[in-house]
Amino acid sequence: MLAALRHYPASVNLLLASSLFLTLGRAITLPYLVIYLSSNFTLGISEIGMIVGSALMVGSLLSLYGGYLTDKMSSYKLILCFTGFFFIGFVGMCVTGRLWLFFLFLVSFNFAYSVIDIVVKAAFGKLLPVAEQSRVFSVRYTLINIGYAVGPFIGAGLAHWNMKLPFLVSAALGLGFFVVYGICGDRKLSSADPANVPVSFLAVGRILLKDYRLVCFTVGGMLSAVVFGQFTAYISQYLVTTSTAEFTYQVISSVVAVNAAVVICLQYFVGKHISHRYLNQWLTAGFSLFLMGVVGFALSTTVLHWALAVAIFTLGEIIVFPAEYMFIDRIAPTHLRGMYYGAQNLSNLGGALGPVLCGFALASQPAHFMFYMLAAFIVGGGCFYLLGASYSRRHDQPSSTR
Template sequence: MLRSIKACSPSVRMLLWATFTLTLARAITLPYLVVYLADNFALSISDIGLVVGSALFVGSLLSLYGGYLIDKLRSYSVISSSTLIFAAAFVGAVASRSLLLFFVFLVLINLTLAVVDIAAKSGFCALLPENARSEVFSIKYTLSNVAYAVGPFMGAGLFKLDTHWPFIVSAGLGLAMFLAYWRWGDRSPQTGLAGMQKQAFVAVGRLLLKDYRLVCFTLGGVLSAVVFGQFTAFLSQYLVVTTTPEHTYRVISYVVATNAVTVIALQYLIGRRISSRRLFPWLLAGMAMFLVGLLGFSLAQTLLVWCLAMLVFTLGEIIVIPAEYMFIDAIAPEHLRGMYYGAQNLSNLGAALGPVICGFALAALAPQVMFYLLIICVVAATLFYYLGASGLGRRL
């Protein structure tokens, strides 16, 4: 993978490092938000979940407008300003003594990270030939998982020094990325820029709603993100209800490690082989992996079964995420790539809703029913993917 990164153009490498650095900064602080909010604002666990989930929800909605700006303005301007706001938001969050202000800065962190992510995807499509994009998408996703694997350990060490240090270091990473992109980022004009100048955001939004392929794929993405977006949350919820806290901690530690090792080891090898010519069969295979993994979770009684189920589940994640990128790449007009990737980013709404849906299921129904509801989400997502893919004809 490192050899492939070195072979990329400087502009592509800069986009990869931008998404990696900002993802690492967020991963450093994300696991400790619960403790920080409890200590500094005296919130209950349910209120903390509401704050964190709502910030992700609002940030995801606003990212659609961020995609519009990427199409309308130069990517250089959008990425530079987003990385600077990202850094400033961490400073604002750690300095906040008001919960409302903290929430606003948390939304800004999620929003600017999403905007840079959308800009990177759009940039890959502008800078790379079609046959090279799946490999770079896989590199990007692998680097993101490396960041999420390393970030919490960095945060743990910083948190022991002082509860504010994770936020300060994350702000420093954001500022460093701003300076690097300001100095070495690609300043070339955005392709298709002229086509966007005369179109208002609402008009473009209406245009997107008329593309039933995008609508179907966005709905499929939301439903699939319910399943894999925050899988540690619903697995923790299930284990807390059915076992002891000690057993929950042990199982979650192992399944998270299994997920991280599997993604880092196999994402690049599998993802680079996904092509736009056979997208739906790949998606079907990924969704089948989710089904098998969820059935494994529902039946798991031993740590080995939990890890094997997580291995299969992760294979689904490895396939589905790059395939979603490739689908949007296949249907997005050149001058609307930012908006199309912004629409795809709405799948984070599913990630925000997942723990809420599972929490209600665990409170009102038998624990195993939660997994059956998630299986229904997988089946429904597959149906929407099929409807969206069928619009592209035999290519998919």
């Protein structure tokens, strides 16, 4: 991976740095939001869940407009602007004593993170040839997972001293990147095409809805994100329902560590071999591993069993993520690449719904029913992905071969 980073131009490495440092800022604070909201605003668990989940959903929905802006404005200005919102969001959450303002700042930070994510992915399509894209997406996803692996440990140490420190350090990371990118960023970088006639946001939305491939991948992404978007949350819910708090802590600690280790060690190696030519086969393999992982969860009785199951599950994750990025980049018209990535970000809605649906399942059905439900979401999501990929392959064939 280090050799690949040396091979990329400085503008690409700076975009990759944004993924690492902004994700690190996010991971330092997010795990402690529940504790912070409980202690500072004396809220119950259900109320906290509604606030955090709603902020994630609103941020994901707004990111669709962020994709529209990506296709219309300078990438340099957008990254600076939304890194500013990222910084303000964390500072605001730290200093405000009003719950409604805290919610707005939480939405601001989630919206900013989602838009920067879209701008970076769209910029890769502009800066790198198709042959390099699977590799750079794998490098990016590895860096993101390094952030998520390291961040909670930093946050735990900071929160031990003062619950506001994680917010301030996350804000400092945002401010630091803002300054660095303001000085070193490529001011000419843009995914917008000035030759295209301006089109309204609603008109672009209608264009997206007519793309069968994008609709299939968006629906498939939302269904599958129910399973992999917040998998540690529903595993915790299941274990709290069926075992002791001590065993739950042991399993979750192992699951998080194994997930991060597998991604960091194998993401780049696996991702660089994923190609457009065999996209269907890669997606089938990825979703099969997801399904095997969930079956493993259902059968696990020891910490070792859970660790092995999550290792298999994570192998599916490191295949599906780069594959879906490559697919979206391939089908997206150059002047609408940002909107296409914005539509893909709607899969985060599935991630936000996962713990809610699993909570209802655990409350109303035998505990193992949750895994049957998750398996159904995997099969449904995989079918939509394969429908979109198969249609795309037929659509891309020359007319003489049809």
